[in-house]
Amino acid sequence: xxxxxxxxxxxxxxxxxxxxxxxxxxxxxxxxxxxxxxxxxxxxxxxxxxxxxxxxxxxxxxxxxxxxxxxxxxxxxxxxxxxxxxxxxxxxxxxxxxxxxxxxxxxxxxxxxxxxxxxxxxxxxxxxxxxxxxxxxxxxxxxxxxxxxxxxxxxxxxxxxxx
Amino acid sequence: xxxxxxxxxxxxxxxxxxxxxxxxxxxxxxxxxxxxxxxxxxxxxxxxxxxxxxxxxxxxxxxxxxxxxxxxxxxxxxxxxxxxxxxxxxxxxxxxxxxxxxxxxxxxxxxxxxxxxxxxxxxxxxxxxxxxxxxxxxxxxxxxxxxxxxxxxxxxxxxxxxxxxxxxxxxxxxxxxxxxxxxxxxxxxxxxxxxxxxx
Numbered sequence: 001x002x003x004x005x006x007x008x009x010x011x012x013x014x015x016x017x018x019x020x021x022x023x024x025x026x027x028x029x030x031x032x033x034x035x036x037x038x039x040x041x042x043x044x045x046x047x048x049x050x051x052x053x054x055x056x057x058x059x060x061x062x063x064x065x066x067x068x069x070x071x072x073x074x075x076x077x078x079x080x081x082x083x084x085x086x087x088x089x090x091x092x093x094x095x096x097x098x099x100x101x102x103x104x105x106x107x108x109x110x111x112x113x114x115x116x117x118x119x120x121x122x123x124x125x126x127x128x129x130x131x132x133x134x135x136x137x138x139x140x141x142x143x144x145x146x147x148x149x150x151x152x153x154x155x156x157x158x159x160x161x162x163x
Numbered sequence: 164x165x166x167x168x169x170x171x172x173x174x175x176x177x178x179x180x181x182x183x184x185x186x187x188x189x190x191x192x193x194x195x196x197x198x199x200x201x202x203x204x205x206x207x208x209x210x211x212x213x214x215x216x217x218x219x220x221x222x223x224x225x226x227x228x229x230x231x232x233x234x235x236x237x238x239x240x241x242x243x244x245x246x247x248x249x250x251x252x253x254x255x256x257x258x259x260x261x262x263x264x265x266x267x268x269x270x271x272x273x274x275x276x277x278x279x280x281x282x283x284x285x286x287x288x289x290x291x292x293x294x295x296x297x298x299x300x301x302x303x304x305x306x307x308x309x310x311x312x313x314x315x316x317x318x319x320x321x322x323x324x325x326x327x328x329x330x331x332x333x334x335x336x337x338x339x340x341x342x343x344x345x346x347x348x349x350x351x352x353x354x355x356x357x358x359x360x361x362x
Contacts (some may be wrong), residue, residue: 007191014187038182042194043201048266061266068265068272069351075345103172106164117355122279128169139268140356155168 007048013045017062020127024063026104027111027123030069037073046067060137068122073117110156121145122152205261207253216250219301231308238304245298252294256286273353280346287334287342
């Protein structure tokens with residue numbers, strides 16, 4: 001971004017998006033892989049910052065960089081992550097209903113069962129993105145995103161509400 | 164827990180971890196340092212590939228000798244051509260593909276990744292056939308002119324064939340398989356995205 005020191009801008013982005021970054025990482029990787037994924041996203045944000053021209057909001061730009069990094073990370077570590085998930089699946093579940101559970105644990109468990117695009121849409125929804133903002137960030141059709149999200153909501157409710 | 168409650172709980176929640184325990188300035192400095200060290204490593208790898216390839220070519224160049232037979236010198240010429248081709252192929256894949264555009268919209272990003280992977284697969288195949296063939300033929304010609312018996316020649320052929328088979332297996336089979344599965348995943352994801360954009 002012209003006229004702004006890269007490091008200062010990065011610090012600002014980091015300060016504003018810490019929780020967002022952590023949520024994206026937790027939604028896309030198990031706790032073991034979370035710090036690695038966070039680091040990769042931070043590195044990708046740093047290297048992409050030179051090309052940020054301010055045409056989209058920082059929040060939208062952040063998500064683009066983060067989800068593209070996640071996509072690469074998951075493809076590269078596919079086998080390792082799957083093995084961890086399988087070993088975790090062997091452990092007995094402590095509580096299946098969603099009432100008193102840690103929201104992060106619910107997020108992690110639920111997103112693991114979603115496809116990549118559904119996961120992205122779900123995390124953006126949790127971050128109060130409007131459908132038009134999602135469509136802009138993903139360059140996808142808004143109506144399609146609504147349908148997608150409605151399916152995800154139904155799936156969520158069938159698992160965690162009223163059980 | 165209802166979805167809206169989950170949303171509210173996550174938005175209000177205080178998270179833990181190094182991101183929240185360390186000041187942003189410190190994290191930014193660490194990331195800057197790591198980015199620089201990655202860049203330096205990549206640059207060193209590129210230089211190593213190019214300079215290494217050229218250095219090998221120069222070393223082989225000194226094997227030329229007018230007192231040697233025509234076939235020995237022809238073998239050396241082929242070895243040099245093969246070495247330069249391998250270095251050029253490797254550099255042509257890694258040098259332009261270093262900068263990943265994470266800031267691109269998803270479809271464009273995946274299309275770029277697909278292009279990069281296709282190039283790598285193509286070069287791996289090309290490396291195996293077009294670059295390694297002159298290299299191997301060159302070694303065969305060169306050593307053949309120094310060997311005295313058919314047994315020695317047979318041993319030389321077997322050793323070279325073994326080396327070729329190992330190279331072929333590691334580059335085409337192993338890497339090709341890994342890269343191809345990555346390519347398939349990207350193709351699938353792109354097809355899903357294209358479908359959701361069209362509808």
